[in-house]
C-alpha cells in the first residue's frame with residue numbers, strides 16, 4: 001500500500017506519517033509540508049506543497065504515482081492576529097476567506113487531481129480531517145463562524161465526492177474524520193478548559209484515526225466518523 005499524508009508536517013499529520021511508516025503493509029509513505037520542513041525519515045518521501053494552489057496540487061499528483069490512501073490533515077483555526085469569532089460582531093471578510101481557503105479548498109483540489117491515481121487501487125480511501133464543530137446538526141454552542149462554515153463546506157465536498165465515486169471509483173471509500181481534541185499548534189490556545197483525559201496526544205489520535213480508516217469499506221463511503229468509530233451527523 002502507498003499512502004499520502006497532506007499536511008504531514010502538522011501535529012496530527014506527522015503522527016500519521018510516523019505510524020504508517022512503521023507498518024509492514026505500507027510500502028511507501030509520502031508527506032507534504034508547507035512552512036515547516038520535516039527532517040528525513042525512513043520509508044518517507046517529503047514534498048513541499050501549497051495545497052491552496054491548483055497548480056501545486058497538480059504538480060504533486062504528477063510526482064507521487066498511484067496511491068491507496070490519501071489523508072488530508074491541513075487546517076487553520078487561528079492566525080497570529082485573529083482567532084475564531086465568539087460573536088458575529090467579530091466576523092471579518094479576510095479571516096472567513098482564509099478559513100475556506102485552507103480548510104475547504106485543498107480537499108476539492110486533491111479530489112480533482114488524485115482520483116485517477118487512487119482509482120487503480122483495489123480499496124482506495126480518500127479522507128480528510130474535518131471537525132465535529134462542522135456538523136450543522138450538532139451546533140448548539142454557536143460561535144466560531146468561519147471555522148464551522150469551512151468545515152461544513154469541507155464535509156459537503158466529501159459527501160459530493162462520495163456520490164461521484166459510487167460510479168467512478170465504486171471500490172473506493174470517501175470519509176470525513178473528527179480527530180478529537182489533540183495537542184497541536186492548532187488547538188494550543190483553546191486547551192485551557194479541556195480536561196486532561198480529553199486532550200489526546202497526536203500519536204493517540206493517529207492510532208485512533210487509522211483504526212477507523214482500517215475498517216472503511218465501499219459500503220461505508222460518504223460518512224462522517226468520530227475518532228472512536230461512531231458516526232457523526234452532518
Ligand SMILES: NC(=O)c1ccc[n+]([C@@H]2O[C@H](COP(=O)([O-])OP(=O)(O)OC[C@H]3O[C@@H](n4cnc5c(N)ncnc54)[C@H](OP(=O)(O)O)[C@@H]3O)[C@@H](O)[C@H]2O)c1
Nearest residue numbers: 007009010011012034035036051074075181182184186187
Ligand atoms: N488539533 C485538534 O484538536 C483538532 C480538532 C478538530 C479538528 N482538527 C483538524 O485536524 C487537522 C490537523 O490539525 P492539527 O491540529 O494537526 O494542526 P497543525 O498542527 O496546525 O497542522 C496544520 C497543517 O496544515 C498545513 N498547512 C497549512 N496551510 C497549508 C497550505 N496552504 N498548504 C499546505 N499545507 C498547509 C501545515 O503545514 P506547515 O506546518 O508546514 O505550515 C500543517 O502541516 C486540521 O484539519 C484541523 O482542523 C484538529
